[in-house]
Amino acid sequence: MNLQKIYNNIGEKFLFLIFVVLISTVLSCNKKEPVFDKNFVHSVYIWLNNPDNLEERELFEKSLTKFLNTSKYAKTNFVGTPAGTNREVVDNTYTYSIIVTFSSKEEQDLYQKEEAHLLFIKEASSLWNKVQIYDTISLD
Structure with missing residues (x-):
């Protein structure tokens, strides 16, 4: 197998992983849990x-x-x-x-x-x- 193809494949997977982590972080930050009001x-x-x-x-x-x-x-x-x-x-x-x-x-x-x-x-x-x-x- 060509070494360049291996590097490209690893790079694509890494970029996809970064994308998934970024989207997950954004989505979890948008969820607001209600704050318990003790009044x-x-x-x-x-x-x-x-x-x-x-x-x-x-x-x-x-x-x-x-x-x-x-x-x-x-x-x-x-x-x-x-x-x-x-x-x-x-x-x-x-x-x-x-x-x-x-x-x-x-x-x-x-x-x-x-x-x-x-x-x-x-x-x-x-x-x-x-x-x-x-x-x-x-x-x-």
Whole structure:
């Protein structure tokens, strides 16, 4: 094989690799992760009527996702289920945990009345039997 062809082949592969790395870097820099806003944290714990019913869980999650994606005021959110930690001080009886952050108490007050939030309650409230909320403001 010709030595010049080998060098050209290596050079082409190297340039392609540089191109891929450059594109990957640009794309990853454009992704902005939401910053957790610690000014006002709204923690919601929900107990579904039938937590083992997969259809009801799917309905709840669909309504919740639609709501969180359309809220004008919720800055960041987290949805989870009990971690199954087994300690005396841990309550694992809830079905879903939802944590939403706001820039201020005033924005959280507006969130309580916004159409997306009210629609979620209308769509999903028949699926739960208990809701416990903890609202927290930062010490800073």
